[in-house]
Amino acid sequence: MDIKIVYFSQTGNTRKVAEVMATTFGHLGHSVQTLPIKKASPKDITRCDLLGIGSPCFTGQAPTPIKNFLRSIPPIDNQPAFVFATSGGAPGKVLYDLTSLLRRKGADVIGGTLIRGECFHPAPCFIHRYPGRPNSEDLKRARRFALNIAEHVSMGKNGLVARSRFDAFHKGWKLYDLEGMFTPDPLVRLVMPKPKLDPAKCNKCKWCIYKCPMNNITLKSFPIIGSKCIRCYRCLTGCPEKAFNANFLLGNLILLSLHNTVFERRFGDLYYDEEMYHEADKPTANWNLKKLIRVLQGKGSERAKVAAARTLGDLGDKRAISSLFLALRDKRATVREAAAQALGRISDERALKPLVSALQDRDKYVRLEATSAMGIISYKESLEGHSSVSRTVKESAAFEGLTLASRDKHWLVRRAADKALSKL
Numbered sequence: 001m002d003i004k005i006v007y008f009s010q011t012g013n014t015r016k017v018a019e020v021m022a023t024t025f026g027h028l029g030h031s032v033q034t035l036p037i038k039k040a041s042p043k044d045i046t047r048c049d050l051l052g053i054g055s056p057c058f059t060g061q062a063p064t065p066i067k068n069f070l071r072s073i074p075p076i077d078n079q080p081a082f083v084f085a086t087s088g089g090a091p092g093k094v095l096y097d098l099t100s101l102l103r104r105k106g107a108d109v110i111g112g113t114l115i116r117g118e119c120f121h122p123a124p125c126f127i128h129r130y131p132g133r134p135n136s137e138d139l140k141r142a143r144r145f146a147l148n149i150a151e152h153v154s155m156g157k158n159g160l161v162a163r164s165r166f167d168a169f170h171k172g173w174k175l176y177d178l179e180g181m182f183t184p185d186p187l188v189r190l191v192m193p194k195p196k197l198d199p200a201k202c203n204k205c206k207w208c209i210y211k212c213p214m215n216n217i218t219l220k221s222f223p224i225i226g227s228k229c230i231r232c233y234r235c236l237t238g239c240p241e242k243a244f245n246a247n248f249l250l251g252n253l254i255l256l257s258l259h260n261t262v263f264e265r266r267f268g269d270l271y272y273d274e275e276m277y278h279e280a281d282k283p284t285a286n287w288n289l290k291k292l293i294r295v296l297q298g299k300g301s302e303r304a305k306v307a308a309a310r311t312l313g314d315l316g317d318k319r320a321i322s323s324l325f326l327a328l329r330d331k332r333a334t335v336r337e338a339a340a341q342a343l344g345r346i347s348d349e350r351a352l353k354p355l356v357s358a359l360q361d362r363d364k365y366v367r368l369e370a371t372s373a374m375g376i377i378s379y380k381e382s383l384e385g386h387s388s389v390s391r392t393v394k395e396s397a398a399f400e401g402l403t404l405a406s407r408d409k410h411w412l413v414r415r416a417a418d419k420a421l422s423k424l
C-alpha cells in the first residue's frame with residue numbers, strides 16, 4: 001500500500017507517534033511517507049491507499065494550523081483515512097475535529113486513536129504534566145493501532161477499525177468538548193497572556209520566527225508578535241536564550257480550575273492508574289489488595305477494572321489470581337487483556353489452564369497477552385526446576401497451549417508463541 005502520514009507537532013510527541021506508525025507500516029512491507037505540515041503543501045494530499053492525519057490537542061480541540069491545513073486540501077472523495085492525536089487528560093473534541101474536516105473533503109475516515117503526550121505548556125500548573133509520555137506502553141498502543149489499520153485496509157474490511165476511539169466519530173458534550181467548542185482563538189488571546197520579549201536576551205537567531213506555527217512573528221529590530229497568535233507558547237518554551245516570558249497569574253488560575261486531576265479524571269481521559277505528575281496521584285496507589293479485587297469483581301466502569309487488573313499485576317500478589325481468572329471472562333476485551341497481562345506478571349502456574357482457555361478468545365490482543373503470559377510462566381517454571389512429575393503436567397499444559405497459539409490465525413499471536421517456545 002502507498003501510505004501518507006501528515007502531522008502537526010510542536011514539541012515532538014505527535015511526531016514520535018507518526019514515526020512509530022510509519023515504521024510499523026514499513027515493517028509490513030508498505031511504502032510510507034511522513035510529512036510535517038510545515039513541509040507539506042495541501043497539494044501533497046494526493047490520492048494514496050491510506051492517509052493518516054495527526055495533531056496535538058490545544059484547548060480541547062485541534063489547533064488552528066492543522067485545521068487550516070485540512071480546510072485547504074483539495075477534495076479527496078472516498079480516500080481511506082485515519083486520525084490520531086496526542087494530548088494530556090482533556091482531549092475534548094480534537095479527534096472529532098480532524099475526522100469532520102477530513103469527511104468534509106470526502107475522505108472515508110475508518111479509525112482514530114489518542115495517545116498521551118507530555119505537556120510543555122509554560123503555565124505553572126501545566127509544567128511537566130505527564131512526564132516522559134508517550135512512553136514505551138503508549139508507543140506500543142500506537143503500533144497496535146497501526147497494525148489494526150493496515151490489516152483493516154489490506155483485507156478490504158468495511159466499517160470502523162477495531163478499538164477505534166468513539167470520540168473520533170461522535171460529538172461529545174462533556175466539559176472538555178464544551179471547552180473546545182466555546183474557546184475560539186480570539187477568546188484564547190483574551191484570557192491567556194501574550195508572550196513578552198526581553199530584548200536584552202534576544203540575539204536575533206530567528207528560531208522563533210521559523211517555529212511559530214502561525215507564521216506570526218516578524219523580525220524588525222527585534223521579533224514582533226502579530227495579531228494571529230494562538231497562544232501555543234512555542235516561542236516562549238523553545239527560545240534558546242529564554243528571551244520570552246509571560247505573566248500567568250490569571251491564565252494559570254483559569255487553567256487550574258478547568259484542568260485539575262479531579263476534573264480530568266471525571267470529565268476527561270485520565271485513567272485511574274495514570275499519574276499526572278507523581279505516582280501518589282493515582283487513585284489506585286491508595287487501593288489495597290481488597291479494594292483492587294472488589295473493583296475488578298464489581299460492576300464498575302471498564303476504566304476502573306482495567307486499572308485494577310493492571311495494578312494487581314504490578315503488585316504480583318498471588319491472592320489476586322482467582323479474581324483475575326474471573327476477569328478473563330469479562331465482556332469487555334480490554335479487561336480480559338489486562339487480566340491476561342496481570343496473570344503473566346504474577347507468574348503463578350495455576351494460571352496456565354485459564355490462559356489456555358483464553359487462547360480461544362475472539363479478540364486477538366487477549367490471545368496475544370494470554371500467549372505472552374503463558375510464555376513467561378512456563379519459562380519461569382523451567383528455570384526454577386520443579387519435581388519431575390509436576391513439571392511434566394505443567395509443561396504439557398504450557399506446551400499444548402503455546403503450540404495451539406503458534407497456529408493462531410493472527411501472526412502477532414503466532415510470533416509471540418514461537419518466541420516463547422524457542423525460549424523454552
Ligand SMILES: Cc1cc2nc3c(=O)[nH]c(=O)nc-3n(C[C@H](O)[C@H](O)[C@H](O)COP(=O)(O)O)c2cc1C
Pocket residue numbers: 008009010011012013014015055056057058059060061086087088089090091092116117118119120121231232233
Ligand atoms: C497551548 C497548549 C494547549 C494545550 N491544551 C491541551 C488541552 O486542552 N487538553 C489536553 O489534554 N492537552 C493539552 N495540551 C497538551 C498537548 O496536547 C500535548 O502535550 C501534546 O502531546 C503535544 O503534542 P506535540 O508535542 O506533538 O506538539 C496543550 C498543550 C499546549 C502547548
Ligand code: SF4
Pocket residue numbers: 197201202203204205206207208209223238239240241242243244
Ligand atoms: S528564538 Fe529567542 S533569541 Fe532567537 S530570535 Fe527568537 S526571541 Fe530572539
Ligand code: SF4
Pocket residue numbers: 195211212213214215216217225226228229230231232233234235236
Ligand atoms: S507567537 Fe508564539 S505563542 Fe503566538 S502562535 Fe507564534 S509561537 Fe505560538
